[in-house]
Amino acid sequence: MSTITEEKTGAMHSVRSFLRAREIPVAGALVALVIITTIINPRFLSPQSLKDLMLNATIVIILAVGQALVIITRNVDLSVGSILGLVAFGTGTLFDVFAGIPIPLVFLAGMVFGGVLGAINGLLVTAAKVPALVITLGTMYIYRGVLTSWAGSKQYFSGDNPREFGALSVDTVFGLPIITLVAIAVVIAVGFFMRAVRSGRDLYAIGSDPDAARLFGLAVSKRVLAAFVANGALVGLAGVLYTSRYNSVGALTGSGLELDVVAAVVVGGVAISGGTGTVVGAAIGAVLLSTITGALTATRVDKFWQQAIVGVLILSAIIVDRIVSVRNARKLRVSEARDV
Amino acid sequence: MATREVPTVPAASSGSAQLSSASGASAQPQSVLTLTGAAKTFGPVVALADGTIDIRPGEIHALVGENGAGKSTLVKILAGVHSPDAGEFVVGGEHVAFRSPADSKAAGISVIYQEPTLFPDLTVAENIFIGRQPTGRGGIINRREMRRQARELFATLGVPIDPDRIAEGLSIADQQIIEIAKAISLDARVLVMDEPTAALSGVEVERLFTVARGLRDKGAGILFISHRFEEVFALCDRITVMRDGRYVSVHDTAAATVPGIVKEMVGRELGALFPKVVAPVGDTVLSVTGLSRLGVFTDIGFEVKAGEIVALSGLVGAGRTEVARAVFGIDKYDAGTVHLDGKPLPARSPQASITAGIGFVPEDRRKQGLVMDLSVARNATLTLRKSLARFGLISGARERRLAEEWSARLQVKTGSQDYAVSTLSGGNQQKVVLAKWLATEPRLLIVDEPTRGIDVGTKAEVHRLLSDLAGRGIAILMISSELPEVLGMADRILVMHEGRISAEYSREEATAELVMHAATSAQEVAR
Amino acid sequence: MSETLTASIVKSRSAIGKRLIGHDAVIIYVLIAVVIVSCLTVRYFASTLTVGFLLIQVIPILLLALPMALVIISGEIDLSVASIAGLTSAVMGVLWRDSGWDIVTVMVASVFVGVVCGAFNGFLITTLGLPSLAVTIGTLALFRGLALVVIGDQKVANFPKELNIFVLSKIGATGIPVVMIFVILIIAFFAILLHFTPFGRGLYALGYSTEAASFVGIRVGHAKFWLFIATGTVAGLVGVFLTLRLASAGPDNGTGMELSVIAAVLLGGVSIFGGKGSIPGVIGGVLLIGVLTYSLRLAKVPETALIIVTGSLLVISVVAPSVTAWAKERIRLSRVHKVVQGSSTLGSTHA
């Protein structure tokens, strides 16, 4: 049996990795959804509504990518909603206080701000060695509290921001809104990093078995901290884009977002217990969840049914994912028996 | 990064450069690694009081000692997992204080831990090369190259493991082999192996030895820990003995004798290792017929009678554990029947098996035998949950009394009944597992690798225990990869090969040759 | 020497000793401290009104925290409780409005809805073996959605007056709500189940390691399934309680409560990884948040500051132990060092 030939396993490998690709089912679901909706209501793919779909997906895509980084390391960040709120309001404040501040600088500031907030989570998790779910549940409240006391009833309206900033979420480059292009760039960059760079693979190893990673000498704390910071920075980016996209930012901006994001990531096939899944999958999950709402309105489904249907969608995504992985396991067992 | 943190030779690569020079100047070899008077305590437990070891380039150095002697703790100090509370540590002539395993690795030390530590979600190949995958330009990982190198490694170890398979669900044996591949692929100047052979059977062990000798001849220093003396004496150049966390002595193997070493280890003379008394055989307790499970085992049929010890022998991967799991009800089976005392046993129900009177000491102590974070007391009484309850309510006092009684009977060495079992040494953990099953007073006891990673002293105890149990009319089904154990303890021996029972021998007719042949021959042909 | 050292320290940490310095104990001390301080410093706090209002306010969280604690100890989580309560409330409203059944039947039927929801969670998680965090995020949306489907944007308010009077009625002059009697019974049930039954023992075991648990015959799936039934049932009761207490059934009752419940449970010393935790601790956690919020509001502390307090409590409760542990370790080492050095000189001469 030790005479397994190069090309044979090469083939087996590609087949397996395809079967193992957890994002396949989600992507399929998305396509199906769009097709069906369009059949019922052709205007669903009209330029304007298509643009809206992309714009709606943009922000949650970025959030999902960041969250995926954290979840893959067998952690989670529930404070993203509050972080986004803080950054968004901060952005509004920047434009208010420093009129005519260069927009790139605002993006930088937003990502740094988010990164710092993420770092606080990361440090608590790694230094104090306590579960991320508890810590970030705590910081979710704390950050929100800070924001509400900071913002009070003050709100910044799109009118308060420079035209060209708002334009980011209106103007399109070959059909794609600028901020959506940003999101796509993020997905590609992070996705590549996670697949083909050592430190990216480390994140998978850590999520797969943190203790083994520690014994083996991977820089666990460093990597996990990095994941939280990266997530924070991405949330920061999303926060700035949010300000450009929506009419007003204030004390409640982004509240309740955390579970949606985690849902998107899970739907995208990232195992909540870490170690498996891809950011591309997470991104697709995000698009799926943000599209379903639009699709339901477009097909004039009774609004009362919409949330229920979203729930069903999340569940079926998890179930399908499960079925796929079970199938792989059985394949393994059989091939195992052959190897013996 | 490591170079900054560790005041010593930077990386493994340059380390191997040094090796040649070291072996060149092998006239009077100066040590590549010395640890002196290292101490480590965990809360109240003194794991290591005086860890002292000295490894030369180009030697294989054995470290022996009873369970709980502190071997693994010493290893973890070498590995940078624990930082010693006291003692001095010199690598390649320079004092070092490792702050993390990374430091140790950077200093050219590569370690195989007692318990396999793989990443279940990653492929076998990635498990081996994680953190140092072969990269092309721009630090991009070259997977094809990674697979090739992995396949080469397995070729040298002569095992057919698919590098693209994820590690999830590999048998302990396969896991251990991957650990070995990982360790040797680092071509470090010091290779530390904590009971690498515990899960392996003859063939794999031989291959491992060949590899180890190869590394030694290239000038690496190897620390080898094992409870099997035949291995120690076959492989090693020097032997360091430890007892109760303290260094006792170091010998050249040539000048050492087994009894001498054992005496130093246990601090007393030992009785027979296989105190098997032939017990009167009663009527059939367990009878299995036509048991099959796709891809794992086929048409398994056998009986175990009261007072009888039946050994299930064979190579690792033969499917013995799967049979046991199926009988006990952990796994399902596709066909066949299991009867206990003539009554059919429902499939897939461990609870039913337990109430019917089966005890099962599983092969993987850490994952299956014990709840590692739970206290000794709780573990020891876990099997008694139901019988402990009066009117559905458990009395903490009785629970405690039972726990103390049984861990006393098996002489479990622990600071307190309230400590997590995870803090016990391998051997003592195994005793807790036995304790909790004996407490149920079973009719049939299935033991899978009962003495894996257990020192001679304890081993003899365990064997005596099994023999007593048989004497008291309990039927025992013993899975073991250790031939001497099988031959020494069993009344009957069933040999499994590729999921089938390939032969059966009585105690009288069985010989090492017969059993090995039945376990391997067919396979040898195939290869 | 190792024996003597061991012995000396073991004495200092007898089982009882452990219990008195355990996490849950600490929480309860803090709770008592907060109550005393509030009574002394916060105007209006020391009054029977407080008892009544406070208890009524915390009852939903308190109830939900009990089964949640067991679920988390068993290594799972249930984010859908608040939605189940919402759905129950909606169903109760619709039944009362349309079915013409008497109120008791309606209440029983509504609670049964909770049971079914729990069973649904349990089925997905144990039978299909799906991760509970993911599943219950899904059912969080699903059940809330169904609540909307059932009752739409209406509200049903014409419940029998005497019932919502009963819900708010107090035991004599004590100010303690009558419903607390039922709550206490439920608390007792879960406390005994967790701490004094084989089932409870099993929960701790499988919380740490389902595999090892299954090897001693604990029916993991079976046990977890019943836990989710339990959360569902209690969530159903809470739904009914909220409906009567608000005298109004709607789709949005209890929205967002899930995270407050989990926060309280974790504050009470239950380990999110499973295997650790106790009912007294959990109750302490719930009351601590409740009392603190209540008295700070009376003290005119801004709402926004209250959120920060809750969050900080949670963070501190998990960070503090590891900090103190770290400190203890430092001290211990400095002591142990001497002992060991003294004894290891002999060994080192061998080198």
Next chain:
Amino acid sequence: GGDDGGGGGGEGGGDLTMAFLPKQLNNPYTDVVLGGGEDGAEEAGFTSSVLGPLEASASAQIPFIEQATQEGTKVIVIAANDPDAVGPSLSAAREAGAKIVAFDSDTNPDYRDIFISQVVAKDVALIQLEIISEQIGGAGDIAILSATATASNQNEWIKFMEEELESNADYADINLVAKVYGDDDADKSFQETQGLLSSYPNLKGIISPTTVGIAAAAKYLSTSDYKGKVALTGLGLPNEMREFVKDGTVVEFALWDPAQLGYVAAFAGKALVDGDITGEEGDSFEAGELGTIEVGENGVAIVGPPTRFNADNIDDYDF
């Protein structure tokens, strides 16, 4: 933040205290109302405090009613998130001797002494219909973007609009095709607007009788192709709408002066405490500079007529 729970910070059980319980803190509209309220309270000789939840939900309001009760507040001025849910605790408060003034959004009449309404509900409904009708030339599909599905004031206005569309011949060619709910949440309102436009191709106009909703809808229109094609009106705050009026997304919208609402509510509270009124129909009380206010049928008092805001006058207002 100005109006946290601490704002006003009234300390004093025996003396004259008044607690304002808005639907939710940190809401710009609410702030204007409360601003008026606190002035009113001061003129009326009351120490006032603001208590309220951060998110607008019925159950969240209750602890604050109970707190006010426990502090022995004389007057509770509340904008109910749910007309019935606040009932039991308001009754408890009354037993403890507090007078209940509902404002902005009414409770179930059993639970309060008097309701101060911005304007005649019908007027508000009609003026919005008028404006939209003018803008779409009296014919075409329109939709309504409301707040929460349970908000009593919203539902009342919508009811009137529907009746008027039925009865009034001028509106014969206008048909209301959809009602959607943005829950007074910017994003949700924003997306609901999108939904409307994508699923109702020939929608001519949108009415949003809530300040959050109209602002979000305006933002969406101003950034989409529908800008200028689809008319939008409703109830908005000049400060929030200014931009959109300037850029032509919105031609005209309506509102009353929220400050007056709180102001009057405060005086109504005083009148109740002094026993000048009981909230019966026909009662009347002095509301400072706003003169005498009549109490109408089932205890509803009206403040004043709605105002129209457009490019010409919007800069005259700052709230």
